[in-house]
Amino acid sequence: MLINELAKLSGVSARTLRYYDEIDLLKPSVVEQNGYRKYNQSDIDRLQQILFYRELDFKLEEIKNLLNDPNFEVKEVLKKQYGLLQKKRNYLDNLLETINQTINMLEGDIKMTNEEKFKVFKNKLVEENEQNYGQEIRKKYGEEQVEASYGKLKNMSEEQYEAMQQLEKQLFERLKEAMEQGDTTSAIAMEVAELHKRWLSFSWAKYTKEAHLGLAQMYIYDERFISYYDQQVGKGATLFLHDAISAYTAIK
Amino acid sequence: MLINELAKLSGVSARTLRYYDEIDLLKPSVVEQNGYRKYNQSDIDRLQQILFYRELDFKLEEIKNLLNDPNFEVKEVLKKQYGLLQKKRNYLDNLLETINQTINMLEGDIKMTNEEKFKVFKNKLVEENEQNYGQEIRKKYGEEQVEASYGKLKNMSEEQYEAMQQLEKQLFERLKEAMEQGDTTSAIAMEVAELHKRWLSFSWAKYTKEAHLGLAQMYIYDERFISYYDQQVGKGATLFLHDAISAYTAIK
DNA sequence: TATAAAGGATGACGTAACGTAAAGGTCAAT
DNA sequence: ATTGACCTTTACGTTACGTCATCCTTTATA
The missing domain is CATH 1.20.5 (Single alpha-helices involved in coiled-coils or other helix-helix interfaces)
Known part of the structure; x- marks a missing residue:
């Protein structure tokens, strides 16, 4: 059976078969004087095997190893x-x-x-929290806790909201100081992380250090957070905050 | 800001930044006499944008087009x-x-x-059908229908099973004849497809041509079917059967 | 039988997004 | 002046082929 015949039969291209020959995945059992590749039944069988595993998204290199290993465990591999x-x-x-x-x-x-700014901001907080953390939180603590947490935020009184704003302002100031020192593990940096934790407690029903670190990591990849912190505090603030929280949660 | 600083800040490698420069995705706004790349705030902003879309698995080429198009629709793209x-x-x-x-x-x-052969074979039929077709069938007709269908197969009487075997034998014979003619759209090929349909009706609760064609297509990619049909009928039988069913379902 | 059309073969480049040397300038500090 | 850190460009490797380009056989047709 010549190369194009096998190609038609199997549905792969002739180029593919030549490539498989090249990488020693499937070599025709006969190559004639004129250089033509001849495939026989055992070649066809092997090709079928190959296509089976290829369908399952195995790499060709892996398939080669599999088929050449006389006593491989199909189940293990799968x-x-x-x-x-x-x-x-x-x-x-x-x-x-x-x-x-x-x-x-x-x-x-x-x-x-x-809508009015106040309401908007609170809703935005809820949504951002949901966006960044919703999935994991829901998995870990279930729907009720999450809804309770959001409820906490939405039902915050105006005074509480003010307190939260104050805390954030304080956080910014300490963060700026800490950054001037430059050390993300300094006592003042730990204080920053602590403040951030307290700030979080306004909207989070339950605190864990894993969740805290997770949120910090997401800050880095969210351009809205980065521009927010970097604008309020200074360039690199987001990264510094992350590193500080990272250190804080590590030692706690 | 030099290249390694930005690399650290953003978390990507310097190589990546040079690559982005090379493909005109992100060019540093300043290149000094000595060839050093200097990135400023707007570059950082752009990089943040890039990383945001990259996280969402956009291709760099797409990102470039997006960011260069002044009035692109974020929502549309997303x-x-x-x-x-x-x-x-x-x-x-x-x-x-x-x-x-x-x-x-x-x-x-x-x-x-x-276990006894008879029982084994019936169970295997159920499982193979499930394996090849379960998902799609369940989606289209719901769990009940599927279970009813399998129940049908499992509860088949021995006579019915015999009849099914007979039908399959007939199918093989006609298929062999049809293959000798070679035309997958001939009247006899259509007859084969019809027989296959009748044979299916032993195990399928409900027939549709889409399902029929879908199953035929899966035959080609399943080495067990290929070796089964090709052994019983002859080399290329699976492919021929597929083509015949394809033609059959197309004209129906 | 000459020739043209099929079909075969071997390079070799392109793909996506970088990682990883290699070889060589530049800058700050010793 | 030398060392070491940091910068540059060049270029190959990665995965699984698609797509030419060029050339050689075999088969079909005039």
Whole structure:
């Protein structure tokens, strides 16, 4: 069977078959004088095996190793691949969530332009928290806790809100001082992290250091946080805050 | 700000920044006499934008176009990307299902070796059908229908089972004849597809041509089916059967 | 039988987004 | 002056082929 015949039969291109030959994944059992590749039944069988694993997103190199190993464990391999693909899917799930919530936020922003500032800000806090942290929080503590937490924020009195603003202002000041020192593990840096924790407690129903660190890490990747902190405090403030929280949660 | 400083601040490598320069995605606003790249605040802002979209799995080329287009629609873009990622996830879901069920089958095979052949074969039919078709079928018709269908197969009487075997035998014979003619759209090929449909009706609760075609397509990619049909009927039988079913469902 | 059309072969470049040397300037400090 | 840190460009490697370009056989047709 010549190369194009096998190509038609199997649905892959001739180029692919030549490539498989090149990388020693599937070599035709006969090559004639004129250089033509001849494939026989055992080659076809091997190709079928190859395509099976390729469908499952195995790399060709892995497939080669698999098929050449006389006593490999199909089940083991499949389970490993399963875990790998699961990770990929989880990653995609997160992306989808993020995009979805970003879209919602964008739509929300437009609708909200005409509402009063105070309410808007509180809602925005809720939404940003949800966007950055909703998923994990919900997983860990369940719906009720999360809703309770948001309820806490939404139901805050104006005085409490003022207190929160004050605390944030204090946080900014200490952060600026800490940055001038430059050390993210200094006592003053720890104080900053502590302030941040207290500030968080206005909106979070329950504190854990893992959650705290998680939020800090997300700050870095969210351009809104970066521009917010960097504008209020100074360039690099977000990164410094993150490092401080990182140190703080590490020693606690 | 020199290249390594920005690298540290942003978390990407210096190589990446040079690459972004190279592909005109992010050019430092100043390049000094000595060739050193100098990044300023606007560069940092742009990088943040870039990383935001990169996180969402956009291609760099797309990001470039986005950021250079002065009046692009963020929401539109995000929605498009959402759809794209959804497709990827569905694809992964399918792979995961397939692997999972293959594992189950492998484990099942071992446990089943000591059972009677008759029972084994029927269970295998159920499992193979489930493996190849379960997901889609469940989506379209819901759990009940599917379970009813499998119940049908499992509760088949021995006579019915015999009839099914007879029908399959007939199918093989006609398929062999049709292949000798070679035309996958001939009257006899259509007859083969019809027989296959009737054979299916033993195990399927409800027939649709979409489902029929879908199953045929899966035959091609399943080495067990290929070796089964090709052994029983002759080399290329699976492909021929697929083409015939394809033609059959197209004209119906 | 000459020739043209199929079909085969071997390079070799392109792809996406960098990682990783290699080889060599520049700058601050010793 | 030398060392070491940091900068530059050049270029190959990665994955699984698609897509030419160029050339050689085999088969079909005039």
